[in-house]
Amino acid sequence: MDIDIRSENGAAIAHLRGEIDHHTAKDLRSQLDKFIINMQPELLAIDFADITFMDSSGIGLIMGRCKLMKECGGILEVRNPQPYIRRVMKLSGIERIVKVI
Amino acid sequence: MEVLNEVKFTMPSLSVNEGTARAFVSSFIVQADPTVEELSDIRTAVSEAVTNAIVHGYRGTEGKIELTVRLLSGREIYIRIKDSGCGIPDVKQAMEPLYTTSPEEERSGLGFSVMESFMDKLTVRSRVGRGTVVTMRKRLSVHGR
Numbered sequence: 001m002d003i004d005i006r007s008e009n010g011a012a013i014a015h016l017r018g019e020i021d022h023h024t025a026k027d028l029r030s031q032l033d034k035f036i037i038n039m040q041p042e043l044l045a046i047d048f049a050d051i052t053f054m055d056s057s058g059i060g061l062i063m064g065r066c067k068l069m070k071e072c073g074g075i076l077e078v079r080n081p082q083p084y085i086r087r088v089m090k091l092s093g094i095e096r097i098v099k100v101i
Numbered sequence: 102m103e104v105l106n107e108v109k110f111t112m113p114s115l116s117v118n119e120g121t122a123r124a125f126v127s128s129f130i131v132q133a134d135p136t137v138e139e140l141s142d143i144r145t146a147v148s149e150a151v152t153n154a155i156v157h158g159y160r161g162t163e164g165k166i167e168l169t170v171r172l173l174s175g176r177e178i179y180i181r182i183k184d185s186g187c188g189i190p191d192v193k194q195a196m197e198p199l200y201t202t203s204p205e206e207e208r209s210g211l212g213f214s215v216m217e218s219f220m221d222k223l224t225v226r227s228r229v230g231r232g233t234v235v236t237m238r239k240r241l242s243v244h245g246r
Contacts, residue, residue, distance in 0.1 A: 021123075022152040023116035029207065053123070053141075055148040056215050060207035084141045091218055092211055 003028060005035050010042040013079075019053035025061045032065050042074050049080035058085070059092040066098050077101060103174040106132070110168045114159040114184070122151040122168055122182075129170050130178055135241050142219035143178060143239060149212040150182040150235045156203055158186025158233055176241040180220075185232040192225050 001018035014032060018024065036044060044065070048054075062078060069076040078100045081089060089100060108129050112118045123144045130143060147168075154166045164185055171179040189195045196217075201210035216223050220237040227233040 019120060021116075021119045021148055022156060023119050025207070026116075053144065053148075055145050055152065056209045056211040057152065057207075059209040059211060063209065064207045084138065088145065088215065091215060092209060 001027060003031050005031075007039055007041060011045070012039065012041040012043065013045045013047055015047045015050070017050040020051055020058040020061065021053070021055050022057040025057040029061055029064060032061075033068060036065070036068050036072055036074070040072050040074065041069075043077065044069055044074060045077040045079050047079045048082070048085060051082065051085060054081075054085045054088055056088065056092065058088065059094055062089075062094055062098055075099075102177065104171050105174060106172040108170050110170075111165050112168070114155045114162075114164050114166050114186075116152075116155055118166070119148055119151050119155070122166075123148050125168065126170055126180065130172070133172055133176060133178065133241055134244075135178075136244055139239070139241055143180070146216045146219045146237055146239075147180060147182070149215045150180075150237070153212050153235070154182060154184035154186060154233065156208060157189070158184035160187060162186075176243065178239050178241065180237045182235045182237075183232065188229040188231055189225070189227040189233055190229050192227050196225065 001024040003014060003016055005012055005014045066076045076098055078098055089095060110125050126147045127144055167183040169181040173179055194200055196213040198214045199210040201208040216237060220239045222238040224236040
């Protein structure tokens with residue numbers, strides 16, 4: 001699992017690569033939270049283009065970051081999930097809470 | 102239903118083995134030539150069941166998880182995931198969407214919902230103090246034949 005976060009003018013993009021499950025979500029959660037708390041971005045977009053697998057652990061990860069972003073006065077977006085990963089998102093109803101583009 | 106092929110695999114309940122279990126099941130069922138979507142569905146359901154065993158069955162303690170995968174006649178895949186963990190007191194309640202006993206770990210409570218949606222059949226048998234057995238079946242499509 002790999003994460004690359006770039007920030008410019010209050011907006012940040014976190015590009016994730018690899019598989020999201022309960023095991024890998026722990027490290028992702030910690031890295032994303034550290035960034036959100038330290039940088040307080042107005043917008044954090046998580047780019048899922050290079051995520052090759054995600055189970056419901058990914059839903060917990062998104063919901064938790066969405067909550068933290070709201071607490072910090074910002075917005076979370078999810079970008080470019082593969083069709084298969086979008087199915088897991090649709091099943092969870094997360095698109096009612098987070099913008100998925 | 103005739104068993105055409107079968108593999109069994111036992112692993113410790115380490116979270117890193119969630120990926121191991123997915124890889125093991127994928128490598129076995131590839132012989133049945135599933136579609137990309139079917140393979141994804143099965144991998145996700147297995148990941149959910151193994152994660153449940155690790156997070157809820159063993160709750161941070163280490164135990165064994167047994168995985169059995171069968172290829173049955175009629176292009177049906179049978180998967181059994183067994184743990185000897187704490188068991189589920191109320192299976193019906195545990196299977197309700199969004200029900201979780203681990204919100205602090207950001208468990209979404211969707212594990213059984215994903216298994217039910219992505220597989221054709223799901224059976225959960227559990228005894229408190231003895232463990233849980235999750236059985237799933239999925240019939241693969243006949244494509245390109």
